[in-house]
Amino acid sequence: MARETTFAWPQIKLRFRHRETIAFYVLASPWLIGFLALTLGPMLTSFAISFMRYEVITPPEFIGLANYRTMFFHDELIWQSLRVTATYSVGSVMVGMVTAFLVALLMNQKIPGIHVFRTIYYLPSSISGVPVALLWMWIFNPEFGVLNTMLRWFGIQGPQWLFDPHWVIPAFVIMSLWGIGGGMVIFLAALQGIPQHLYEAAELDGAGVLSKLFNVTIPMISPVILFNLVMSIIGSMQTFTQAFVMTKGGPANASLFYVLYLYQNAIGYFKMGYGSAMAWFLLVIILALSGLVLRSSPLWVYYEGEMRG
Amino acid sequence: MSAKLTRYSKPHRTLFWANRRTARLLQRAIATVLILAGAVVFLIPFMWMVRTSLMHMGEIFLLPIRWLPAQIRWHNYLEAVQAIDFGLYFRNSVFVTAFGVAGSVLTSSMVAYAFARLRAPGKGLFFVVLLSTMMLPYVVTLVPVYLLFRSLHWLDTYAPLIVPQWLGGGAFYVFMLRQFFMTIPMELDDVAKIDGCGFFGIYWRLILPLSKPALATVGIFSFYGNWNDFLGPLIYLNSMDNFTLPLGLSFFVNIRGMTYWNLLMAASVLVLIPCLVLFFAGQRFFVQGITLTGIKG
Numbered sequence: 001m002a003r004e005t006t007f008a009w010p011q012i013k014l015r016f017r018h019r020e021t022i023a024f025y026v027l028a029s030p031w032l033i034g035f036l037a038l039t040l041g042p043m044l045t046s047f048a049i050s051f052m053r054y055e056v057i058t059p060p061e062f063i064g065l066a067n068y069r070t071m072f073f074h075d076e077l078i079w080q081s082l083r084v085t086a087t088y089s090v091g092s093v094m095v096g097m098v099t100a101f102l103v104a105l106l107m108n109q110k111i112p113g114i115h116v117f118r119t120i121y122y123l124p125s126s127i128s129g130v131p132v133a134l135l136w137m138w139i140f141n142p143e144f145g146v147l148n149t150m151l152r153w154f155g156i157q158g159p160q161w162l163f164d165p166h167w168v169i170p171a172f173v174i175m176s177l178w179g180i181g182g183g184m185v186i187f188l189a190a191l192q193g194i195p196q197h198l199y200e201a202a203e204l205d206g207a208g209v210l211s212k213l214f215n216v217t218i219p220m221i222s223p224v225i226l227f228n229l230v231m232s233i234i235g236s237m238q239t240f241t242q243a244f245v246m247t248k249g250g251p252a253n254a255s256l257f258y259v260l261y262l263y264q265n266a267i268g269y270f271k272m273g274y275g276s277a278m279a280w281f282l283l284v285i286i287l288a289l290s291g292l293v294l295r296s297s298p299l300w301v302y303y304e305g306e307m308r309g
Numbered sequence: 310m311s312a313k314l315t316r317y318s319k320p321h322r323t324l325f326w327a328n329r330r331t332a333r334l335l336q337r338a339i340a341t342v343l344i345l346a347g348a349v350v351f352l353i354p355f356m357w358m359v360r361t362s363l364m365h366m367g368e369i370f371l372l373p374i375r376w377l378p379a380q381i382r383w384h385n386y387l388e389a390v391q392a393i394d395f396g397l398y399f400r401n402s403v404f405v406t407a408f409g410v411a412g413s414v415l416t417s418s419m420v421a422y423a424f425a426r427l428r429a430p431g432k433g434l435f436f437v438v439l440l441s442t443m444m445l446p447y448v449v450t451l452v453p454v455y456l457l458f459r460s461l462h463w464l465d466t467y468a469p470l471i472v473p474q475w476l477g478g479g480a481f482y483v484f485m486l487r488q489f490f491m492t493i494p495m496e497l498d499d500v501a502k503i504d505g506c507g508f509f510g511i512y513w514r515l516i517l518p519l520s521k522p523a524l525a526t527v528g529i530f531s532f533y534g535n536w537n538d539f540l541g542p543l544i545y546l547n548s549m550d551n552f553t554l555p556l557g558l559s560f561f562v563n564i565r566g567m568t569y570w571n572l573l574m575a576a577s578v579l580v581l582i583p584c585l586v587l588f589f590a591g592q593r594f595f596v597q598g599i600t601l602t603g604i605k606g
């Protein structure tokens with residue numbers, strides 16, 4: 001009897017594991033198919049197409065590095081679009097993160113009605129796209145928009161915003177601040193996870209508000225800062241809808257975001273090869289930036305349980 | 310930290326507690342004022358949108374600015390609906406969104422269950438791949454995916470917008486649900502197994518019913534994504550009859566060389582209303598959902 005069971009066990013187990021493996025691959029198949037057909041396959045194809053001239057109606061033609069040569073040496077607009085995108089990213093990520101953090105600090109106070117306020121700050125970040133872009137076009141209207149009207153209260157003659165090459169990117173940054181609610185909620189969750197006794201200990205040491213902020217709060221939530229930073233950079237580098245709807249890249253290409261220019265090339269002029277080369281260049285830039293940020297993180301990110309002098 | 314605590318024995322300055330209490334009060338007062346001021350700033354765009362949507366066209370272009378309409382024109386909403394074929398675009402948007410949300414909730418939960426519960430060779434690798442696709446810029450696949458759908462003769466149909474939603478619906482949703490499923494005790498699975506449930510039975514009869522808040526969160530995020538999507542319809546839809554609301558709305562900016570801001574704002578309000586309703590209906594779910602994963606949508 002005993003002998004039989006010892007023989008029977010592994011067999012049942014094997015069959016069970018086998019069934020589990022099959023179940024995994026069946027249930028995960030939608031994503032697996034999607035990953036192969038809509039991500040990995042297209043990524044490799046896009047890399048291949050980037051070495052070709054391909055305008056859809058004519059068959060693709062291998063042209064080596066020509067697309068990349070054009071991109072790096074003969075296309076002024078690429079660099080213009082990179083400048084625009086970089087300026088916007090730096091502005092919106094930095095101002096946005098600081099604002100989101102400060103708002104989260106305020107939201108962490110025990111104040112009556114705080115839930116209503118949290119909703120008010122979070123709400124705009126949950127709506128996006130064309131209606132929001134149209135709304136901000138109208139807010140930025142130099143004559144009749146609400147922004148310049150309010151600036152006039154303080155005796156300031158507001159700029160032309162979307163019509164002024166120098167102010168169009170700041171305008172997009174201001175608009176992005178309306179959507180900081182998502183980042184704020186994440187910061188808030190992190191703030192609420194900081195154990196109260198750390199603050200009590202700091203207070204006993206005579207720490208003031210600022211000292212507590214820089215020595216307790218910021219180190220404790222630095223992993224979340226890192227996460228928000230990487231995701232914000234990646235997101236802001238891919239700005240498209242606002243620019244397409246509000247300015248079409250104008251005035252004088254001052255808001256020609258990289259993805260907008262890529263769209264114009266790939267879908268507008270059917271330059272599939274050139275568009276793919278641009279896409280791969282963006283991927284490399286994003287990977288490099290994320291890598292740089294992650295590499296720098298040991299210098300400023302504090303993980304609990306880690307010894308620090 | 311324990312080293313610092315030894316300083317506890319030192320005598321404190323007099324009125325230490327009183328000082329701290331006034332400081333707390335002051336801090337709270339300042340915070341309240343700042344929060345109130347910020348809330349007003351955050352609400353101004355909404356008020357501006359609604360205010361404009363209820364005004365006569367002539368009243369919008371008056372200086373100094375009129376803050377409130379002299380006469381509330383609800384009629385603008387009717388005009389806006391008629392001016393942009395709103396009914397048609399609305400039906401199209403509802404169609405795309407309904408099938409998109411259904412697909413992403415169903416398939417992302419299936420995949421998430423597989424990643425949360427089932428053991429299989431290769432799973433670890435696939436999970437890392439899944440996470441890294443969240444960082445991938447969508448433009449890298451834009452051109453080949455366009456060419457793929459083109460060769461399938463899917464241009465100007467809703468398939469390019471809906472089918473990807475049925476293929477996992479996005480790494481973010483899978484990750485979020487997987488995190489949620491991990492919090493459901495494994496013992497429940499064991500009980501279900503003893504009761505004769507297979508893997509699919511556990512997913513369908515145990516995990517899904519226990520995960521309604523997380524599924525609602527994914528459903529809401531997916532609704533926002535599908536309802537507001539602009540680039541997808543812009544690339545794949547050509548004929549006006551197939552346009553979704555965001556696409557139709559974007560073509561409404563210029564009518565005969567003029568921008569009817571009051572109608573445009575009225576239409577924008579109408580497009581946003583479903584999102585706002587859903588926001589208030591589901592906010593308790595998704596704030597929970599976001600904090601669970603520490604990721605925004």
